[in-house]
Amino acid sequence: MSLKIGVPSKGRLMEKTFDWFGARGVIMGRSGSDREYAGAVEGVDGVELVLLSAGEIPRELSAGRIHLGVTGSDLVRDKLADWSAQVVEVAPLGFGHADLIIAVPTAWIDVDTVDDLDAAAAAFRAEHGFRLRIATKYHRLVRDYLTAQGVADYQLVDSQGATEGTVKNLTAEAIADITSSGETLRANHLKILSDGPIHASQATLFAARGAEWDAGTRATLAELAKQLGVEAAV
Amino acid sequence: MTDRAAIRAEAETLFASFKSAGAVAVEADTLLPAETLLDLYGEDIRARAYVTSDPLRGEMMLRPDFTVPVVQAHMQNGAEPARYCYMGEVFRKQDRPGTRANEYLQVGFELFDRSAPEAADAELFTLFHGLLAPLGLRPATGDIGILMAAVKGLSTSPRRKAALLRHIWRPARFRKLLDRFSGRAAAPQARHDMLTRLRSGDLAALIADAGPMIGLRSEAEITARANALIEDDQTPPLAAPEAALLYDLLTLQAPARAALSHMRGITSMLPAIEPAVDRFATRLDALERHGINPSDLPFEASHGRSSMEYYDGFVFSFEGNGLPVASGGRYDALTAVLGQGRSIPAVGGMIRPAMLATLREALA
Numbered sequence: 212m213s214l215k216i217g218v219p220s221k222g223r224l225m226e227k228t229f230d231w232f233g234a235r236g237v238i239m240g241r242s243g244s245d246r247e248y249a250g251a252v253e254g255v256d257g258v259e260l261v262l263l264s265a266g267e268i269p270r271e272l273s274a275g276r277i278h279l280g281v282t283g284s285d286l287v288r289d290k291l292a293d294w295s296a297q298v299v300e301v302a303p304l305g306f307g308h309a310d311l312i313i314a315v316p317t318a319w320i321d322v323d324t325v326d327d328l329d330a331a332a333a334a335f336r337a338e339h340g341f342r343l344r345i346a347t348k349y350h351r352l353v354r355d356y357l358t359a360q361g362v363a364d365y366q367l368v369d370s371q372g373a374t375e376g377t378v379k380n381l382t383a384e385a386i387a388d389i390t391s392s393g394e395t396l397r398a399n400h401l402k403i404l405s406d407g408p409i410h411a412s413q414a415t416l417f418a419a420r421g422a423e424w425d426a427g428t429r430a431t432l433a434e435l436a437k438q439l440g441v442e443a444a445v
Numbered sequence: 446m447t448d449r450a451a452i453r454a455e456a457e458t459l460f461a462s463f464k465s466a467g468a469v470a471v472e473a474d475t476l477l478p479a480e481t482l483l484d485l486y487g488e489d490i491r492a493r494a495y496v497t498s499d500p501l502r503g504e505m506m507l508r509p510d511f512t513v514p515v516v517q518a519h520m521q522n523g524a525e526p527a528r529y530c531y532m533g534e535v536f537r538k539q540d541r542p543g544t545r546a547n548e549y550l551q552v553g554f555e556l557f558d559r560s561a562p563e564a565a566d567a568e569l570f571t572l573f574h575g576l577l578a579p580l581g582l583r584p585a586t587g588d589i590g591i592l593m594a595a596v597k598g599l600s601t602s603p604r605r606k607a608a609l610l611r612h613i614w615r616p617a618r619f620r621k622l623l624d625r626f627s628g629r630a631a632a633p634q635a636r637h638d639m640l641t642r643l644r645s646g647d648l649a650a651l652i653a654d655a656g657p658m659i660g661l662r663s664e665a666e667i668t669a670r671a672n673a674l675i676e677d678d679q680t681p682p683l684a685a686p687e688a689a690l691l692y693d694l695l696t697l698q699a700p701a702r703a704a705l706s707h708m709r710g711i712t713s714m715l716p717a718i719e720p721a722v723d724r725f726a727t728r729l730d731a732l733e734r735h736g737i738n739p740s741d742l743p744f745e746a747s748h749g750r751s752s753m754e755y756y757d758g759f760v761f762s763f764e765g766n767g768l769p770v771a772s773g774g775r776y777d778a779l780t781a782v783l784g785q786g787r788s789i790p791a792v793g794g795m796i797r798p799a800m801l802a803t804l805r806e807a808l809a
Contacts, residue, residue, distance in 0.1 A: 293541045317656030320648070321670040323639045329618075333611060334670055335662055342487065343662075354488050361618025363611065367488055378660040400656045405635050 212423065213259040214431040217271055217280035218250070220262035224414060227306045228281045235439045255438055257431040266290075268417075272298050275421035278428055279435075285311055285389065285412035289352045298417040302441040307414035309389045311349055314401040316378055324406045325360050328385065332364040335384065346370035346383035349409075353387040356409040375399040418445045447802040452550060455798035455805070456532050459552040459576065463530035466572050468554055471529045473514035479504035482513060485755070485782060493537050507536040512755075512776065512793060515555050516783050525789070526558035526565075546799065553773075555793035562790050563724055566759040566775060567731035569792050573763065573771055574737060576796070580804055582765040586701065587748025589613065590758040590775075591708070591721045595694055598717020599687060601626060602680045604673060616750050623691065628682035640678050643671050690715050697746040701729055701739040704746070728759060755779040759792065765804050771796040 218239065219225045229239045238253040239260055250260030261277055268282035269290040281304065291297050315322050315331075322331050332343040343365045347353050350367055357365065370377050370386070375395050377383040387409065390396055396403065418432070424445055436443040464470060479496050480503070494509040508514070511531050519527060532552045539545045554572060558565045574584060596609045605626050612618040624630035643651070648668050658664055682688075690711055697704055705726055712719045729739040749760030749772075758775030773794020781788035 296542060316659050316662070318652050318658050318664075319662065319667055320643065320651050320655050321639075321667050321674060323635050324633065326633075326636075327639075330608070331662070331666075331670060333608075334666060338666060339661065342484070351492075354492055358489065358492075361612060361615040361621070363487060363615065365488065366483065367491070381661055384660050384662055400659055402656075 212425060212427055213257045214279065214428045214435070215259045215261050215277040215422075216252070217261045217263045217268045217277040217282075219265040219268070219281060224265055224281075224307055225262075228304070228414065231304050231306070232439070237435070237438055255431065255435045257427065258435060269294075269298075272417055272419040273421065275419050275423065278419055278422040278424070278432070280417050280419070281414055282417065283307055283309070283412045284415045285309070285349065285352065285410050287415070287417060288410060289349045292351075297421065298419055299443070299445055301416040301418050301436075301443045302439070304414040304416060307412070309391045309412045310408035311352060311387065311389050311410045311412060312403045312408050313345070313353075313385060313387045314375075314390075314396050314403050315385045317400050317402045319402075323404065325357075325362060325404055326406075328404060329360070329362040329364075332362065336364040342366040343385065344368045344383040345385045345387055346374050346377040347387035348372075348374070349387060349389075352409055375401060416441070418443055420445060447799060447806055451802045451806075452799045455802045456550045456552050459796055459798060459801075460530060460532040462576055463552065463554045463572075466528070466554070468528040468530035471515055471518055471531050473508065473511055473518070473531060473533065475508050475534070476505045477508055477514060478502065479506040481783075482506050482509065485513065485779065492540070495536050495538060508534070509537060510535055511551060511553055511795070512555070512779070513783065515553075515793075516780055516789070516791065519555075519557055520780075520784055520787070520789065523557065526556070526560070528557075529555045531555075550798050551795045552798055553793060553795035555791060557789050557791045559790045562758070562775065562777075562792070563728040564731050565790075565792050566728050567735055567737075569773065569794055570732065570759075570761055571735040571737060573761070573773065573794055573796070577763045577771060577801075580765065580801065580808070582763040582770055582804075583743070584761060584763050585743050585745060585748050586759070586761045587745050587750075588721070588725055588759055589749060589756055591718055591725060592694065592746060592750075593757065594718045594721035595691055595715060598715060599683060599691070601683055602677065604677060605680065614750055616747065619750075620695075623688070626683050627685075627688035629688075636674075640674065643675055648672070686714065694718075694746050697744075699744060701732075701742040701744040703740070704744040705729060705739075724758075749774060761794070763796075765800070766807065768800045768803065769797070770800040770804070 218228050232239050236254045240251055242249050242251045250262050252258040252260050263271060265282045268280040269287045271277045272280045273291050287294050287298060322328055335343040345365055346368050348371050368383050374386045374388045377386060432443055482490055490509060495507040497505055499505050515529055534548050535551050536548045539547055556565045556569055592613060596606055599606055608622055625632060648671050652664055652667055708722045712722055733739055749756055755776045756774035757778045760774035762772040763770045775792040777788060777790045780791050
């Protein structure tokens with residue numbers, strides 16, 4: 212049985228992943244035409260490349276259909292319940308940096324931290340009769356964070372895209388989203404709460420605890436880890 | 446794994462006991478409108494309950510507990526005093542792989558009586574105690590009403606009291622606020638910086654400079670909170686002795702009788718808690734008349750603060766081998782919210798028959 216490694220199937224994330232492995236002597240590439248989602252690995256025997264959408268890699272790791280996978284650490288934390296029981300973080304890859312943050316209108320001069328957001332939510336609910344709405348697609352990460360911070364009187368509303376526009380469109384009062392430069396936030400008159408990101412995400416190599424780890428795949432993993440210069444204990 | 450027939454039999458026995466204690470059996474829908482529950486419990490319940498959607502009725506929730514439907518049924522057609530019991534499945538998402546069930550039976554008893562709440566508390570606890578103590582289960586009790594009275598009686602601004610009361614069910618947050626209000630922890634630098642900015646000019650001009658008004662939260666709301674922050678900054682810290690009493694109360698753990706004398710000892714310094722302490726004493730006397738000895742009944746002032754968010758008075762639970770077998774308490778505020786102004790003093794509790802069956806198996 213070969214060791215399956217899931218890698219993002221397109222874009223900068225794929226290129227950077229190929230570069231990262233390539234720099235360590237593991238050559239990944241697409242086989243066949245540009246449009247075919249199949250790949251090959253040279254440099255270590257017994258490794259099979261599986262090209263997948265980055266968003267599906269957490270699910271495939273969870274199901275154990277791939278042994279290793281490269282995806283954003285935010286996606287793994289948000290999509291997998293009790294993520295550390297399901298996957299092992301093998302190595303952060305040093306690219307794909309993005310912060311999951313909470314942002315509110317810049318006009319809110321009375322709100323700077325999550326503490327302020329909590330107090331504003333209490334007053335908002337009393338005034339408007341419903342809980343302050345935070346638009347996001349990162350439900351688990353945001354809810355866990357706000358619960359840990361002891362925030363009350365809010366609700367999460369789902370937003371799968373153009374989240375920065377929800378405040379102006381009156382479908383949310385605040386947002387929680389991924390940002391790298393903050394450009395889009397500024398353009399939409401939003402500012403980031405100052406007490407730190409909910410999660411600082413980057414592309415990360417994960418191993419699936421639930422994949423089939425037999426003597427062969429374990430040996431391949433050991434060899435691959437040695438080549439990559441990382442520790443991998445599943 | 447205890448088999449379902451044994452659990453069902455356990456449930457039937459409990460249900461029969463509740464009926465013979467004078468409760469009317471009630472049924473509740475399995476699919477409940479999500480909106481009421483989400484509004485009451487907030488995002489926490491969305492993480493724990495199964496939400497689904499109906500093309501006509503909108504967002505629905507698989508029953509996460511019985512309290513809300515039973516209270517609603519009582520408000521529609523109940524006469525007081527009333528005693529209800531129920532038996533049925535509840536559904537809870539579990540976020541960790543492991544042993545906690547996603548669906549399990551609950552058997553519960555709810556008592557609505559506005560004439561003598563402490564007698565009602567004692568009646569309910571005695572009923573549960575009679576069913577559970579023979580199995581070696583340990584009770585734990587508390588009284589959130591005493592903590593709330595203590596907070597209300599602090600000599601500080603209404604705003605600070607409201608902030609503490611709002612977070613009474615979030616102990617870590619409550620503690621952080623209390624540390625700040627009592628001067629034990631300094632306000633964070635970010636707050637100092639913001640106050641400096643807010644004092645640097647006219648609020649309307651500051652808002653206009655900061656950015657365009659977008660969203661539902663209005664300029665008036667922003668200004669109101671900014672003014673509140675400036676005012677709060679001038680509020681003196683809680684007097685040290687008063688703060689010390691509250692910290693002491695939060696960590697009070699003793700047999701109920703001893704806890705009562707301890708609290709009697711501090712009422713002269715914290716007179717606001719006296720009515721709540723009187724109610725506590727009345728409850729202990731009622732328990733004693735039912736044959737429960739308050740001198741060895743465990744009491745913790747903070748019991749039930751993190752696990753049972755809507756309780757606002759007497760709270761109790763029973764545990765055995767680390768298993769949460771039963772819990773309950775008084776939830777007057779919840780009925781006031783559901784009754785839109787009409788409040789119905791109520792106390793209730795539930796038992797998880799699967800836990801009982803597991804314990805009985807271990808005993809055999």
